Amino acid sequence: MSVTIKDVAKKAGVSPSTVSRVLSNNTRISRETSQKVRDVMEELGYHPNIMAKSLVSRTTETICVILPKPAEELFLNLFFMELIRGIVTQANRSGYDVLISSGGSEQEEVDAVSRLLKGKRVDGAILLYSRKDDQVVEFLKKNQFPFVLIGRSEKYPDILSVDNDNVQAAYDATKHLISLGHERIGFVSGPPNHIVSRDRLKGYMNALEEAGLEMRRDWIVEGEFLQESGYRAMSFFMNLPERPTALVVMDDFVSLGVLRGLHELGYKVPEDLCIVSFNNLSIAELASPPVSSMDIGIYNLGYTASQALIQSIQHDGDKHLQKRHIIPHRLVIRESSVYTPPKES
Structure with a gap:
């Protein structure tokens, strides 16, 4: 018989709603309680039903990274590996998975983003490049999807972005x-x-x-x-x-x-x-x-981009959140x- 949230709650000495909040990384739950609940989950072998959880919360707890050209070409450059390492590390710490997608042209990138976001397979996107008159940025802005740009946009200086000077x-x-x-x-x-x-x-x-x-x-x-x-x-x-x-x-x-x-x-x-x-x-x-x-702090660029996007998703694009993040250089x-x-x- 499979382990349920009620089983975890009983063993941990908390309410089922507290277990649910731990699963959704609710900041109202203390670190001690969260760790206690997660320890019990591991002990009992509890695995949340991601599909059911998504239907209830209307989130996937997954973000996507859009590569600006075929992945086999990008991965020849260690810059992108280090950038993605930062993104994945922070996402995992926040309870999010990372999906990577690419396209051979800007239009293919737009098509990939459209399939993922309109299909509700991810909650937001990270763009690894900033280009002049970027079609992907235009699409995301038009459809009001959460995203963060690693770089800066000349046309939209107010969008969520992480960059160097x-x-x-x-x-x-x-x-x-x-x-x-x-x-x-x-x-x-x-x-x-x-x-x-x-x-x-x-x-x-x-x-x-x-x-x-x-x-x-x-x-x-x-x-x-x-x-x-x-x-x-x-x-x-x-x-x-x-x-x-x-x-x-x-x-x-x-x-x-x-x-x-x-x-x-x-x-x-x-x-x-x-x-x-x-x-x-x-x-x-x-x-x-x-x-x-x-x-230029490549790891920090990725880590901060992931953090900023997830905060924006969890706070539903709160206008008071910091929009532009600058990583120092040496x-x-x-x-x-x-x-x-x-x-x-």
Whole structure:
């Protein structure tokens, strides 16, 4: 015979309604009582009927993460693995499951979100990217579905979002290279339709302008967050009549491609080119040489996004909840940007 809520309540010495509140993570229940009830559940082998619970509460206690392109491509970059680790950790602590969905295009992403939310399979969504004129954001806003954006929206600055101050972070990275005496500084950017790419480009340009340094368009290369983008950028940069002596790179994974390209061309880091990258993944420290990188708190980005979304769901979009969360950044300096006098090309 299966164990019921009444059995758990009797064994724990509480009312059945208290057990129900523990199952729904009601904040009115003390941590001690909640733990006591959960210990009894485990002892008796009680498992709640999720389908029945969803019908009563009209919630699924599941959130979805929408990947902005095919998952097999994204998972090549450890940034997304760390981001999702933060999301899943916080969701599990709040009693929520995480469903991951992806699409090969924006329209496919919209279709995926529509199936999940209109089909009442999830309670809300986390978007891992902010893009200009994003169709997914438009769909979620129009249908008033709970969601959180990792990044920022130019069109809807009031939506729930978690981000870094990417303008300031890129400014700080560029200023570090300027402090080493570099005057010819290039920029390896990400996709131009991504807000983070535009914000970091702005920070880079602000630092150059403040220092009275030239900003040249041929020292800026756009690409994807893939090694291949960094590799291709080196073929371009190192063949310029006047090449940069230092680079700000959008992503650690891209910086690996930069290092590979430089090695094949016979150049050394930092002697021939200094590098500062972003994200401070483990691969930055393990690279040869270790790469200086801006730590943007990837895990905290995911954790805070999950927390903010679940709070919004549980409080039914309370207007008094904080809408914009900014995660601090810090530069971790390694061998790729130690002082070396800029060489003449």
